[in-house]
Amino acid sequence: MVMVIGLVAVVGCAGSGDDAPASDSVAAPIDPAPAGEMLGGGALTPIHDGQAGSPHVRVEWGVSGANISIAYGRPFLKGRTVGDSVEPLEGLVWRLGADEATTLTTDRDLMLGAAHVPAGEYTLWAVSTGDATELIISYETGQWGTEYDESRDLGRTPMTIGTLDTPAEQLILHIENSVLRFEWGATVASVPIMVH
Numbered sequence: 001m002v003m004v005i006g007l008v009a010v011v012g013c014a015g016s017g018d019d020a021p022a023s024d025s026v027a028a029p030i031d032p033a034p035a036g037e038m039l040g041g042g043a044l045t046p047i048h049d050g051q052a053g054s055p056h057v058r059v060e061w062g063v064s065g066a067n068i069s070i071a072y073g074r075p076f077l078k079g080r081t082v083g084d085s086v087e088p089l090e091g092l093v094w095r096l097g098a099d100e101a102t103t104l105t106t107d108r109d110l111m112l113g114a115a116h117v118p119a120g121e122y123t124l125w126a127v128s129t130g131d132a133t134e135l136i137i138s139y140e141t142g143q144w145g146t147e148y149d150e151s152r153d154l155g156r157t158p159m160t161i162g163t164l165d166t167p168a169e170q171l172i173l174h175i176e177n178s179v180l181r182f183e184w185g186a187t188v189a190s191v192p193i194m195v196h
Contacts, residue, residue: 041176047071054098061175064195066108070124073098073145074171082185093127093136095145096182097171101125103141109196112137113157122154126189133159135191159189 037044042061050056054073061068075098080086087094096102101123110117115137125136125148140152168183181190 040172040174042069050075050099052098056097056099059173063175063193066106066110066195068107068110068175069105070102070173071105072096072102072171072173073100076170077167077185082187086185091127091129093125093148093150095148096124096126096173097145099145101138101141101143101145101147104137111192111194111196112155113159113191115155115157117154126159131161133161133189135159135189157191159191162188162190164188 039057039059042059045058045060047056047058050073052075054075056071056073058069058071075086077086102125103121104117104124105121106117107119109119112135115135117137121141123138123141123143125138127134127136134156135158136148136156137154138148138152139154140149143149163186164183167186171182171184174181174183175193180193181188
């Protein structure tokens with residue numbers, strides 16, 4: 001049985017984004033969520049605080065018989081502007097989070113758009129050029145979020161980009177209502193997922 005699911009990505013910080021000093025209008029820190037809380041349609045487990053104050057979390061979903069989790073840092077905008085002073089920046093590969101690279105783990109084979117993703121652990125990245133955005137799935141894991149190596153790509157697939165009515169002050173990844181999406185600032189991005 002195959003189920004189609006949409007993947008939407010929230011744009012995270014890479015490089016200078018969340019690592020840069022915050023402006024004077026810094027949002028008050030948010031206490032990490034207790035274990036068992038829900039986030040983006042999945043079960044949230046706090047991991048640790050990031051270097052610049054971004055909480056790191058693991059969110060787990062059950063999708064059509066697959067167990068899927070994503071571990072990522074959740075940066076805050078802190079008065080910055082997506083595409084100007086924070087990632088995604090035109091033509092540059094960025095992590096979908098803060099600090100270390102965002103990690104996707106699945107116990108079943110998936111299709112993320114046109115990319116076949118065997119069961120295992122991967123890192124997720126994205127690149128935007130003009131009106132086009134691609135999701136990048138990498139074999140390499142355990143690296144810092146600015147250490148992207150194109151030679152380790154498993155695959156790339158186009159994403160559909162939209163605009164949020166209410167901008168997201170903090171990065172969030174969802175798998176909900178047959179959609180995996182990420183929201184960051186006014187941006188929401190998606191790509192279909194199919195579980196084998």
